Amino acid sequence: MYPRTPHQEDQPILDCDHLSLAYNGSLALEDITFHLHPGDLVALVGPNGAGKSTLLKVLAGVLAPTRGRVSIFGSGPRRHVCIAFIPQRSQVEWQFPVSVADVVMMGRSAKLRPFVWPSKRDWEAVNSALATVGLENLAKRQIGQLSGGQQQRMFIARALAQEAELMLMDEPLTGLDLPSQESLLALLSDLQKRGITVMAATHDLEQAAQYFDRIMLLNRRLIAFGDAQHVLQPEKLIRAYGRHIQLVETPSGLVALEDSCCDRGEEHEHAV
């Protein structure tokens, strides 16, 4: 029922080749080419409406590209169950009658055929995933009773239970308080140590520079991709953000203050 193609280990975990996506007659993504290696920790930044969510969904095989190609270990994303897409918290129905463990078990569904109920091994996988993200004591809670940071970690546990090797996260830090952001960032670096490849959309350029190995600057086109020094340069930032970004020179380097957050607020909502 569920297709799965063996990985060609000599191929990059993610290879994006001249990818374009037309949406309602205009190009939401245009001619994007890059590749990732296992264990990469990448921040995806760009203004609202830049196509960050859309790009993540194309990479996950949720949306089909109009032109170009995505391959995961040498074949199309729709042939793999090793990709996890972690939604924005504002897109989730938090009143849904499921517990934290139920949601994490959904990640195991990929490993189970229809008619088959979870085995002891599946529950062990769920428990160990919950322990990795530090939610083992909240397994029986209804999901709406978690804090924002806990909700985000629950989805990471779900991706772990899925045995995902590539995790695509849509604004995981948005709406979290500072301590929650920091513990989530620590978790991301744990994931990296396990060899998991992470690509996370974010608004915070400073965090992107500090906690991620590489930054991808996107505004429909791929403006720049590389380490912070290479990407966070005035002319590139202006190309991505236009006049909506304010650049401030400080002793520690160039700091970009983004003030465009809600200009075109169609792409996301802010969680409270």
Place this chain on the structure above:
Amino acid sequence: MNTLYEALLQPLSYAFMQRALVAVVLVGAVCAVVGTYVVLRGMAFFGDALAHTILPGVAVGYLISGGAREPLFWWALGASVISALGIGAISKNATIKEDTAIGIVFAGMFALGIALISTVRSYAVDLSHFLFGDVLGVSNQALWKIGVFGAVVLLIVAAFYKEFLTYSFDPVLAITLRMPVGLLNNLLLVLLAVTVAVSLQTVGVALMVAMLVTPAATAYLLTYRLPMMMALAAVFAALSGVIGLYLSYYTSIASGAAIVLVATGFFLLAFLFAPGRGILWKQDRRLQHS
């Protein structure tokens, strides 16, 4: 005490009451379990439209069979499955807004059904049976059909439990797990269609949506777990059916309306008193905090 006992037993001396009671319990349980997904996925309007859309199919069967009851089930079933997949396709590819498209189609089909039925001279009684149900007229044969098709629906819901759950909670996850989401969606629509056809004689097309959403919504307010929500919804639906039938027996209220009113009563109680989520509970908490 004895009189209460007699009041409960006396209607059971009629075979039609026994059959009706079995019918409302079966139909209630199936509607409630499928209705859980209707509530969680926000498909109430879809369910209502589906129930109304099958009227022309039933009407054609009614005209062809010259008023015989038994073949009507098959006409309802066919019309229901076609309508469900049809409305499903419309709502995916609508050039106007989805709910507007559904509204146009369902009202149009409903009008066509009434028009067809009204070509028969003595249509008023039969039309009201289609609209509001005729549970007291359920035959043994109809009861068997309800039992068999209801059991098939419940079995499929159980067999694809984790797929329906995943797809309903997070469709994007279902896609990245490479579940056949188009197939799952259509399967859910067909299950809904079979449920509607099975329930037609009990509550009729006009009140069908209440059987789908009211017990499920009541259960939603009382639990945080899906299997429990399904079980509670089935219990509330069956109870509403039984209490509604007795109410109808002793007060001469139309049975379909009585059942739906009891179900609505349960919902209101939960809405007011549900622990943690009822209106009064919240008010009480607010008073304690201030």
